[in-house]
Amino acid sequence: MRDVDPVKVTPVEVRAPVGATVFEITFADGFVSRIDNELLRGYCPCAGCQGHSGEIRFVPGGNSVIGHIEEVGSYALQLTWGDGHASGIYTFRYFRALGEYAAWSRENPDAPRQVMPRAMT
Numbered sequence: 454m455r456d457v458d459p460v461k462v463t464p465v466e467v468r469a470p471v472g473a474t475v476f477e478i479t480f481a482d483g484f485v486s487r488i489d490n491e492l493l494r495g496y497c498p499c500a501g502c503q504g505h506s507g508e509i510r511f512v513p514g515g516n517s518v519i520g521h522i523e524e525v526g527s528y529a530l531q532l533t534w535g536d537g538h539a540s541g542i543y544t545f546r547y548f549r550a551l552g553e554y555a556a557w558s559r560e561n562p563d564a565p566r567q568v569m570p571r572a573m574t
């Protein structure tokens with residue numbers, strides 16, 4: 454795993470109110486990951502969505518309602534989606550990477566969906 458500044462992957466607040474379509478995490482350095490639920494679901498890192506390759510691709514069309522959020526140790530969150538899919542473990546490092554990508558993507562709406570290296574999770 455590449456070294457990353459711990460401050461950049463330490464969450465201080467998670468916001469995912471019922472009915473919201475955007476998931477937000479504020480990190481200790483002040484950066485806010487604002488990730489559309491649809492994007493978050495499409496980049497679900499689990500083997501069921503991604504197979505076992507070293508890359509994570511955007512898989513469109515999944516249910517994008519967040520039903521439940523569970524902490525996994527101090528390093529990740531497990532999201533349960535409205536269709537019951539719950540095998541994706543999202544590390545805070547991955548939330549950070551997705552948040553940075555989401556911000557870039559809003560500036561570049563015509564760009565094809567990026568492939569995420571597995572090392573980001």
Ligand SMILES: [Zn+2]
Pocket residue numbers: 497498499500501502503538540541
């Ligand atoms: Zn999945």
